[in-house]
Amino acid sequence: MALDFVVAEAREVGIRLLLSLVNNLDAYGGKTRYVKWAWSEGVALSSSNDSFFYDPSIRMYFRNYVKTILTRKNTITGLQYRDDPTIFGWELINEPRCITDPSGDTLQDWIEEMSAFIKKIDNKHLLTVGLEGFYGPKSPKKETVNPEFWAADMGVDFIRNSAPSTIDFASVHIYPDQWFKKKSLEGKLKFVADWMHSHIEDGDHVLKKPVMFTEFGLSDLSKGFDPSQRDEFYKIVFDVIYKSAKKKGSGAGSFAWQFLVEGMDEFNDDFGIVPWKRDTTYRIITRHTCRLAKIHGGVIPITETMKNICDRRW
Numbered sequence: 001m002a003l004d005f006v007v008a009e010a011r012e013v014g015i016r017l018l019l020s021l022v023n024n025l026d027a028y029g030g031k032t033r034y035v036k037w038a039w040s041e042g043v044a045l046s047s048s049n050d051s052f053f054y055d056p057s058i059r060m061y062f063r064n065y066v067k068t069i070l071t072r073k074n075t076i077t078g079l080q081y082r083d084d085p086t087i088f089g090w091e092l093i094n095e096p097r098c099i100t101d102p103s104g105d106t107l108q109d110w111i112e113e114m115s116a117f118i119k120k121i122d123n124k125h126l127l128t129v130g131l132e133g134f135y136g137p138k139s140p141k142k143e144t145v146n147p148e149f150w151a152a153d154m155g156v157d158f159i160r161n162s163a164p165s166t167i168d169f170a171s172v173h174i175y176p177d178q179w180f181k182k183k184s185l186e187g188k189l190k191f192v193a194d195w196m197h198s199h200i201e202d203g204d205h206v207l208k209k210p211v212m213f214t215e216f217g218l219s220d221l222s223k224g225f226d227p228s229q230r231d232e233f234y235k236i237v238f239d240v241i242y243k244s245a246k247k248k249g250s251g252a253g254s255f256a257w258q259f260l261v262e263g264m265d266e267f268n269d270d271f272g273i274v275p276w277k278r279d280t281t282y283r284i285i286t287r288h289t290c291r292l293a294k295i296h297g298g299v300i301p302i303t304e305t306m307k308n309i310c311d312r313r314w
Contacts, residue, residue, distance in 0.1 A: 001075060003255065007086055008076040016088035018214065018255070020130060021066055023094045030095070034058045050100040050155075053110040061115055070121045082122035089126030090118060091214070095173065096130060098155030104136045107155050115166035126168040128212065133158050133172035133199055145198045147179035147191065158199065162207055169209050169252065173197045174216035185229055189236055196240045196251070203250025206300050210252035213237065217257040217271035230273070238288035245295050253292070256285075286310075 010017050023030040031052035038044035043057040052058050070090075072080045093112055115127055131193040135142035136157030143152045162170035174195060176188035183191070193230060196213065203211035217223070218233045237254055244251025258272045276282045290310035 004072075004074045004076050007074055007081070007084060011077060011084070011086040016086060018088050018091055018128075020091040020094045021069065022062065022092075024096045025094070034061050037061060042131050047101060049100050050106070053098050053106050059110070059113070062265070066114070066118060067121060070118070082124060087125055089128060089168070090122070091130040092118075093130050094130045095132050096156060096161075099153065101155050102137070102153040104138060104155050104157045104160060105248075108160060111161055112164050112166070115164055119166045128169050128171040128214070129161050129167060130214070131156060131158055131161055131171050131173070132175075133195070136160065142160060142198065142202075145195065147176075147195075151179075154250075159202055159206055162202075162209065167209070170199070170203055170207055170211045170250075171214045172196075172211060172212060176233075177219040177222050185224075189233060192233065192236055193240060196237065199238070200218075200244050200249060200251045205249070206249065209250065211250045213241065213254040215257040216254060219270040221270040227278055227281070231278075231284055234281065234284050234288075235291060238284065242288065242291050 026032050032049050034052050035049055038058050039047055045051055045055045064266050071080055073080050096107055111129055118127055134151040134154055134156050135146055138157045140162045146152055174192055176191055180188055199211050203209055206227055218230045241251045241254055260268060260272045260274050262274060275285050293310055
């Protein structure tokens with residue numbers, strides 16, 4: 001019922017949703033919960049969290065769950081989720097990692113099976129993996145783009161994982177504070193631009209698919225943090241995307257982690273902001289939104305609210 005309400009409310013105000021089907025991390029249950037269910041039933045092959053990807057019983061659990069979600073009839077709108085245009089797309093798993101198999105074969109097999117399964121049930125919505133964007137052993141020429149050496153051993157590979165025909169667009173995350181402990185702000189921001197350019201290049205020339213930067217954030221708990229640093233970070237992300245979109249490249253858009261409204265403090269982490277509380281941040285976000293709206297205005301109708309916002313000078 002709670003998700004029914006969220007989808008219905010989004011529909012009312014014209015917001016479209018990218019819904020993640022499971023989390024690699026423990027938050028909100030995550031893949032660990034499936035492993036515990038199988039273990040408690042005595043059907044699990046292993047207690048390893050990564051058995052989520054290879055255990056036949058757990059794969060069956062996940063397929064059953066996915067089918068239930070996709071075919072659920074919303075009690076408010078009356079639409080099955082697979083038929084609801086409010087849902088922009090599905091994300092297989094948030095930030096998958098399978099460190100017990102650094103070759104990447106286990107995760108790749110899971111992606112191919114689950115993406116094909118979803119497409120058989122729902123061919124109306126876009127589907128992405130939910131990757132952080134690390135390059136693995138199948139992309140040796142790209143490993144130097146990774147934040148640090150450890151990223152190549154996470155059992156993932158951006159190009160390989162995004163390549164199946166059942167995956168409609170590639171997804172990338174950007175968390176320089178989490179990926180680097182000693183790099184300066186200037187070093188982190190240079191990495192961000194290089195990281196984005198590399199993945200957009202992959203989308204343009206290798207994958208031939210759109211690339212969405214589906215999470216990016218800068219922590220306010222970092223030593224010496226100042227809100228102006230977040231402004232600079234956002235501006236780099238937005239400028240790279242705009243330049244790609246302007247020339248009809250694969251850089252398709254971005255989602256910041258995370259925008260909040262007043263009264264949501266309990267949901268905040270060290271990345272959350274209320275955009276309009278800081279004028280410079282709000283202007284950077286609004287300017288980017290309006291620039292993209294102008295590019296896509298001939299394809300996607302601009303709402304009256306958006307038009308009123310974008311008619312101002314930013």
